[in-house]
Amino acid sequence: MSQSAQPEPVTDVPLLEMRGISKSFPGVMALDGVDIALFAGKVTALIGENGAGKSTLVKILTGIYAADAGEILVDGAPVHFANAQDAIDAGVTAIHQETVLFDELSVAENIFLGHAPRTRLGFVDWKAVNARALALLHSLESNIDPRIRLKDLSIAQRHLVAIARALSVDARIVIMDEPTAALSRKEVDDLFQIVQRLKRQGKAILFISHKFDEVYEIADHYAVFRDGRAVGSGELAGVSQDEIVRLMVGRSIAHAFPKAEVRLGETVLSVEAYTHPTEFRNISFALRKGEIFGIYGLVGAGRSEICQSLFGITRPSAGRLVLEGREIAIRSPGDAIGAGIVYVPEERGRHGAVLQLPIYQNISLPSLSRTSRSGFLRAAEEFALARKYAERFDLRAAALSVPVGTLSGGNQQKVVIGKWLATQPKILILDEPTKGIDIGSKAAVHAFISELASEGLSIIMVSSELPEIVGMSDRVMVMREGLSAGIFERDGLNPEALVRAATGNAGIQP
Amino acid sequence: MIKYLLRYREILLVVIIAVLLAAFSTRSPGFARPANLSNIFNDTSILIILALGQMAVILTKSIDLSVAANVAFTGMAVAMLNAAYPGLPLIVILAAALGIGAVLGALNGILVWKLNIPSIVVTLGTLTIYRGMAFVLSGGGWVNAHQMTEPFLQTPRQIFLGLPLLGWTAILIVAAMYLVMSRTLLGRAIYASGGNPAAAVYAGIDVGRTRFLAFTISGTLAGLCGYLWVSRYAVAYVDIAAGFELDSVAACVIGGISTLGGIGSVAGAVLGSLFLGVIKNALPVINISPFSQMAISGAVIIAAVVFNARQERRRGRIILRDRGASEQIEGVT
Numbered sequence A: 001m002s003q004s005a006q007p008e009p010v011t012d013v014p015l016l017e018m019r020g021i022s023k024s025f026p027g028v029m030a031l032d033g034v035d036i037a038l039f040a041g042k043v044t045a046l047i048g049e050n051g052a053g054k055s056t057l058v059k060i061l062t063g064i065y066a067a068d069a070g071e072i073l074v075d076g077a078p079v080h081f082a083n084a085q086d087a088i089d090a091g092v093t094a095i096h097q098e099t100v101l102f103d104e105l106s107v108a109e110n111i112f113l114g115h116a117p118r119t120r121l122g123f124v125d126w127k128a129v130n131a132r133a134l135a136l137l138h139s140l141e142s143n144i145d146p147r148i149r150l151k152d153l154s155i156a157q158r159h160l161v162a163i164a165r166a167l168s169v170d171a172r173i174v175i176m177d178e179p180t181a182a183l184s185r186k187e188v189d190d191l192f193q194i195v196q197r198l199k200r201q202g203k204a205i206l207f208i209s210h211k212f213d214e215v216y217e218i219a220d221h222y223a224v225f226r227d228g229r230a231v232g233s234g235e236l237a238g239v240s241q242d243e244i245v246r247l248m249v250g251r252s253i254a255h256a257f258p259k260a261e262v263r264l265g266e267t268v269l270s271v272e273a274y275t276h277p278t279e280f281r282n283i284s285f286a287l288r289k290g291e292i293f294g295i296y297g298l299v300g301a302g303r304s305e306i307c308q309s310l311f312g313i314t315r316p317s318a319g320r321l322v323l324e325g326r327e328i329a330i331r332s333p334g335d336a337i338g339a340g341i342v343y344v345p346e347e348r349g350r351h352g353a354v355l356q357l358p359i360y361q362n363i364s365l366p367s368l369s370r371t372s373r374s375g376f377l378r379a380a381e382e383f384a385l386a387r388k389y390a391e392r393f394d395l396r397a398a399a400l401s402v403p404v405g406t407l408s409g410g411n412q413q414k415v416v417i418g419k420w421l422a423t424q425p426k427i428l429i430l431d432e433p434t435k436g437i438d439i440g441s442k443a444a445v446h447a448f449i450s451e452l453a454s455e456g457l458s459i460i461m462v463s464s465e466l467p468e469i470v471g472m473s474d475r476v477m478v479m480r481e482g483l484s485a486g487i488f489e490r491d492g493l494n495p496e497a498l499v500r501a502a503t504g505n506a507g508i509q510p
Numbered sequence B: 001m002i003k004y005l006l007r008y009r010e011i012l013l014v015v016i017i018a019v020l021l022a023a024f025s026t027r028s029p030g031f032a033r034p035a036n037l038s039n040i041f042n043d044t045s046i047l048i049i050l051a052l053g054q055m056a057v058i059l060t061k062s063i064d065l066s067v068a069a070n071v072a073f074t075g076m077a078v079a080m081l082n083a084a085y086p087g088l089p090l091i092v093i094l095a096a097a098l099g100i101g102a103v104l105g106a107l108n109g110i111l112v113w114k115l116n117i118p119s120i121v122v123t124l125g126t127l128t129i130y131r132g133m134a135f136v137l138s139g140g141g142w143v144n145a146h147q148m149t150e151p152f153l154q155t156p157r158q159i160f161l162g163l164p165l166l167g168w169t170a171i172l173i174v175a176a177m178y179l180v181m182s183r184t185l186l187g188r189a190i191y192a193s194g195g196n197p198a199a200a201v202y203a204g205i206d207v208g209r210t211r212f213l214a215f216t217i218s219g220t221l222a223g224l225c226g227y228l229w230v231s232r233y234a235v236a237y238v239d240i241a242a243g244f245e246l247d248s249v250a251a252c253v254i255g256g257i258s259t260l261g262g263i264g265s266v267a268g269a270v271l272g273s274l275f276l277g278v279i280k281n282a283l284p285v286i287n288i289s290p291f292s293q294m295a296i297s298g299a300v301i302i303a304a305v306v307f308n309a310r311q312e313r314r315r316g317r318i319i320l321r322d323r324g325a326s327e328q329i330e331g332v333t
């Protein structure tokens, strides 16, 4: 595409080059002869729709998959990665989209698993492991204690651990597959500072994200994939977002948050002084019919925890819940679903889908009481339900009968969202609804949320994405460290105020 | 992809069983004659029924090691009932067998569900307890053929369309389990609870209750097998079916039912049982000593486990996500 006129000697020979890479799975050609080059000291953004083949490329580059065809060159010399260790030895490290960490191990053990520093006798040097883990986490501005078990961390904190793990290897090529999906603005800033540092150290970075503001902020080069083909690449400067979106989807997408003005009805749900022994305290708000109620805050502020207690996953220690004028108690997800409250969890790989089951069975799973008669399932109705939501979100899959585990990350998310909307709830709780979803489908999800609200559904939406919160919400509650830091009306919504409330440094502002 | 492999695995088993039959009939003509095949099937019926119960349990990420002890206790109980009250109609005996089995299975299920004890621990315990109960009940004595009534002994042997009723019972159970697993809410809940317990909880499925029901199914079928066993071998004593719990697990494993839960089918469990049945029937025919027989059966089971483990590893690598993370639902509930 646009070549810069200035010669840039550093970037002449790519540090890493992939040529003619192809990879197919039964029924899909995930990659079809793609070329891509990464340069020392540069960030290359890899952009493409859900299922375009980005993560597949990452897995080939890290030795997890073997390519069917094509070659990989490091410093111009061909290399062959038979397994993940080969790739690590060649200086490639990656933050995977679906991180593989171990719940029962400590944070430090997770970070250094497989390459822990040793004492002279060959034993693991635990002091060094913990100290280096602490230093790495500090550089990410995180105060996670490296000695606690991973299972005690929130999703975003786990994500930071995954990032620290990737950075703990002294690699020349750093791959980040949607590293910011679980992070809020502040953590993203910290991550970007690290990326800048890696750039200065001359590392080549491959950065995958669906968020264009981030791409423009951090990347020097871009590469666009569409349906497994590389359809464009070059220097990012001077190339507009519109051009890239056109390359990516073959058309341009207007993404002005399509929130329809809805006349709010009476109060549907009121949450009164909800308190949890450890996660949040004294949370009160009222949700009205047709309202989209946003919840914003930094990672770890207790947003997901409130949602989980409203859905019966955890129980509050105090507080009342009044649904349509009647006080209710929700003790299990079954109770919540029965009362018309559903929750689309943030951690969709873990809480959302049963990967071995086919798409249609996943979508129908919480709606089985509707698609069955006296205990017997009706496959035709399940398929009809699944087809409706698959079409709505433009799900890319070979068939509705393939296991969800074979879909790309973003398409798995669409299955999970579809599954919850298919229950036709009264109150929908969305936790990071567009995390990991590409720009075209994101617009579709937003349009759909807005449509649901205008049909009278009440929605609670947790999001770390400011434009989404500001664009979609009628009111926003900001949370800070388990407490409400204020509820903002739509008229008064502005990003700065929200961030100030979330970080709590209002006083410092001039 | 996984389904494709599974289907492939099931076809593979059919092919292996056919090849075995062909090979054995070169050594012993007549091995593959319909009459002998029906005989083998009849012989394997009890294993098939037990394996189907075991399958339901394994699919929920659990294991039932108490099935054989359940067979022994229930078998003893109904044999003594028959000996003490020869006038009781068979249908009452049958109902008693199903009922006793169900209670023993439900007991396992309750412990797993309400006390959150791992199923392997629970059923290792009840395995000993149920055998002990059989001993207490019988005082260590035997119930022999002459104490049993004619209908008790002969009904499963009645030939219908070339196959004894015992074989037909297995066919009926296979059909019923197929229906339950593929067509009912319970079947779906079983697959979901094993496939991803955390996601099942979020979907409003009570994973503990689902496990309880799977154990109850397994126990009920084991109870049925208790009657079938003492009737078939015309004797009841404390040690009947000793070690048979492992055969039922082996049949499932050979049939491709993942010990991690969530993957497997009725067809797999049936084929795995038939495979073991054919081997067990064929080895004596070709004059292999009982000790080598045990060694060969063992080797086959290990080979199947290795084959499965490799397949599971492959799956794990392909999907590449926190497999271990959803292993426990305690974190969610």
Ligand SMILES: Nc1ncnc2c1ncn2[C@@H]1O[C@H](COP(=O)(O)OP(=O)(O)OP(=O)(O)O)[C@@H](O)[C@H]1O
Residues within 6 Å of the ligand: A025, A026, A028, A029, A030, A048, A049, A050, A051, A052, A053, A054, A055, A056, A057, A097, A396, A405, A406, A407, A408, A409, A410, A411, A436, A438, B001, B318, B319
């Ligand atoms: N293990 C697998 N088995 C079968 N098909 C697969 C497998 N992994 C990926 N695919 C398919 O390959 C294609 C590319 O998937 P990939 O995960 O690379 O997409 P992606 O660009 O990373 O998408 P996303 O933005 O959603 O993460 C998709 O059609 C997906 O369904």
Ligand SMILES: [Mg+2]
Residues within 6 Å of the ligand: A054, A055, A056, A097, A177, A408, A409, A410
């Ligand atoms: Mg991906």
